[in-house]
Amino acid sequence: MGSIVSPSNTPPIELLFLGTGTSSSIPHLDCLTAPPNRKPCLTCLSTLTPEGKKNIRRNTSAGSPHIRQGRQDNVGKNFQAAAVEWFPKYGLREIDAVIITHAHADAMNGLDDLRGWTLGGAIQTHIDVYVSQSTFHEVQRSFPYLVSKEFASGGGDVPDFEWHIIEDKVPFEIKDTGVQITPFIVHHGRLFATNPPPAFAPTPCTTQPTTPNLSGRSSPVRPLSGTCCSNAPPKIHPYLCFGFLIQDTIIYISDVSLIPDDTWALLESAKKPMPVLVLDCLRLRSHTSHMGVREAVATVRRLNPSRTYLTGFSHDISHDEYITIGKAAGGDGPKDTTHMSIMERRGTEMIREGKPVWIRPSHDGLRVFVSSDDSVIDETYD
């Protein structure tokens, strides 16, 4: 366990992992209730033991608690449970801002939970939420009451948000916190609709529809990709998602299948070495919408940050197995693979060749600290 060291009076930047699992979160009920004739899932079953607690993985979510009170990336389906576990433990209460990566349920369905902060001013009067134009449309389409109170029903108890539209590679500051964030686009799988849903419809050629962003100005509805007024056969469109460069100190990419060239240009022009990279790594094999071990380690070797914490895990690989694979990427794992599990051996063989890099799995509740001299420590690893 590391201690918090800051060489000056500047407080360290802190990153708290509230959730580190994929959309389904871990454990799977299917694995916990499997009949005896099925091969047991050791990762999920381990969550029932004290030794396996790091395999409990809620939807990916992270916060920077000590930049003022709290900033929050993503509020997924299990946000309420994560907040109940970690906010009291780490003395957290207010939320300065929520920044949403994309409009999947595991990234935004916890928005409704935020009524616990704003209803009757329980903790604060409102929460600032930063989203892309397309994510804003998707919230508006799925949960209109989260955008306009006129759509509330029942008792009308809805959370209070102030919405802010953010754009690719346009830095913004979170209110008066001094916290600078640069969003950037990555691919996160593909759109499956032949015709994109209304929220993603390309802008008509003749008129530019506008939508209020509730902060007083209107922004044009933007197409995600592609062109309109074409007789060409439908193309496969990538589903786009935001990653974030935070305070020129942390690169956070929780959901990614491919980093496009213009985003690589931004990342490679940032500080070197970047103190912290948080990177999606669903499982051993690659996936349509996520990186596997091979792509994740290749990305780390190209960016070469001081420390990389993988996130967004399925149940295929346990926390301890990820540690073995991470050590192998650093060239300090065991050379003898005889006693390794199948996943450790396959993962190690995938990434053994190449530049040594520091990679470890994040886990729910992990805290990472970056000092003003860019040194990085955390509470789990040496």
Ligand SMILES: [Zn+2]
């Ligand atoms: Zn399982």
Ligand SMILES: [Zn+2]
């Ligand atoms: Zn997603």
